[in-house]
Amino acid sequence: MTKSMTSGNPLKLMIQFAFPLLLGNLLQQTYNIIDAAIVGQCLGAKALASVGASSSVQFLVLGFCMGSCAGFGVPIAKYxxxxDSDRMRNSIFNGAFLTIVIAVILTTACSLLCPQILHILSVPEDIYQNAYAYLIIIFLGMPFTLLYNYLSSVLRSVGDSKTPFLFLAISVVLNIFLDAFCILVLKWGCAGAAIATITSQAVSGILCLLFILHRLDFLCLKKENRHLRFAPIKELLSMGLPMGLQFSITAIGSMVMQSANNGLGSVCVSGFTAGMRIKQFTMCPFDAIGTAASVFCSQNYGAAKPDRIRKGLWQSMLVAVVYGIVAGLIMIFAGRTLSMIFVGKEAVDVLDASGKYLRCMGFFYWSLGILNVSRMVTQGLGHSMRAVISGVTEMLARSIVSLCFVGSFGYTAICFADQTAWVSACFYIFPTCLYCVHKTTKKLMKQQNVQ
Incomplete structure (x- = not known):
């Protein structure tokens, strides 16, 4: 199922690669929606607020894990x-070592600091216990999250996006059954939702490992590859840490925003949680297109094909922007109705809050297409630190809106924080991406002329 993207129609290849990613993301978000629906409908709006009250810090920590693993995949895709099979396998081994180190450090630190994290987020007292039970289990299960994300990143780097999707599909179906069993049968409440999530992630990670060991011999490490080497570790860290930090820095702004929103009361928390679930679902195509563009440009960088890099950038960005316009219109006109998935129609205040959040966001959703593709292509070409700056821009924009305007404009300021961050980041990362593509293609063309 592996596939080189260095020849053939660029748009067709990226769509073929992105489609399984999209299905996988949609499946994951479908589970998140079902999870939130079960919690909200069966346990009530306060339980839904408990699950959503720490979503920004989950994005910070788990986003660092996912970003780092995605970064570790960039050198693998290039080789x-x-x-260059030998350097590719060296990168796989050293990437696995770094992933284990990250798992140990983050799991220990986050589990010990869980009460302090909830305090920083200003989680209301009436939902604190459930929020703690949910978050501590998510933190303890981080090694399983890292296992799946690293191995799926390895598979995607060699052009296989179908296998991670298939294993994710299996885990999502399992997750739904476990969710219902733990919440409805065992009566474990919010903790049951977290246990179901972690168990399913463990299954998907183990399936990826078994598939690589038994089906993909060229990825299996030889004796000479099983050594820690400074050069691969340095290269992996230069890509993985900036990508992980970019996710986390972005999430810091989300934490500031969520902390400000938590201070507005459980109605705003519930409305924000419902709207955020819908936002995450509609963001799946952006993530799939951005990842496809990154892998495409990275492979063609390794293959020294500058024209294909340029085509990949523009074609993927066009698709992302058109999708953003369509999705934005849906959020504007149907956001409140879609929010009824999570809460009953009698919860008018919560539905109004969710609908307002989605409606305000919909007018600027197209900008997320430019942001995602520009950032991922920049990272795929090896300029991770430049992408980090876009994350800093997002963080500052969200923080400024949350700290300076929520006091005066309340929930309305929350509804405009995300799009302010996206547009602000676009002003930096779009021209930066064009510069990086120009610099990379010029370098490759010069090498070709020398040869």
Missing amino acids: YGAN
């Missing part, structure tokens, strides 16, 4: 595109 796969260059047909």
